Amino acid sequence: MLIYIKQWQQKVKPQPGANPIVVLFSWLVFGMLLLLGLAVGLVLLLFGWILLLPLMWRKRRQMKQMWQFTKATREAQKQAQARYRSEREYQQNRQDSDVIEGEYQVKNDKR
Template identity: 70%
Template sequence: MLIYIRQMQSKIKPQPGANPLAVILGWLLFGALLLLGLFLGLVFLLVGWILLLPVMWRKRRQLKQMWQFSKATRQAQQQARRQAQNAYQQRQNRQDDSVIEGEYEVKRDDSQS
């Protein structure tokens, strides 16, 4: 690892006979490219956030519709359950009312004898 670090340092250090103007220009160009990359990254981030707003709004609207649909479904199920209970109770009441209590006697038909 130490050998790798020394090799990188030797590549980064300017040559002893290098033109100082070329070294300064190289560092300025390197810094300008870093700033350009940072600027482009921030622009892409900002555009992404701006484009994310309609997507979030659409998803929020879909979730709200699903919530309203599930709420309406629950209410319909509760209402159907209540109606079924009422119908069952009414059938029970009708069955109780339809029973005739009393005695009966079977009459013989005289024509068959």
């Protein structure tokens, strides 16, 4: 790792016979490119956040609709169970009312 660091230091260090104006200009250009890249990145990040808002709103609306649908189906299921229970109780009560309890006598029918 130390070898790579020394190689980069040698590449970055200006040559002994280099024109100082060219070195200064190259550092300024390098800094401007860094700032430009940072600005482009921030613009893209902001654009992404702006595009994320309608997507989040749509997903929230879908979740709300799904919740309402689930709530409605649970309510319908409870009503169906209650209706089934009441019909079953009615059938049992009706069958019970058909039965006549008590004593009876058989008459001899002479026809």
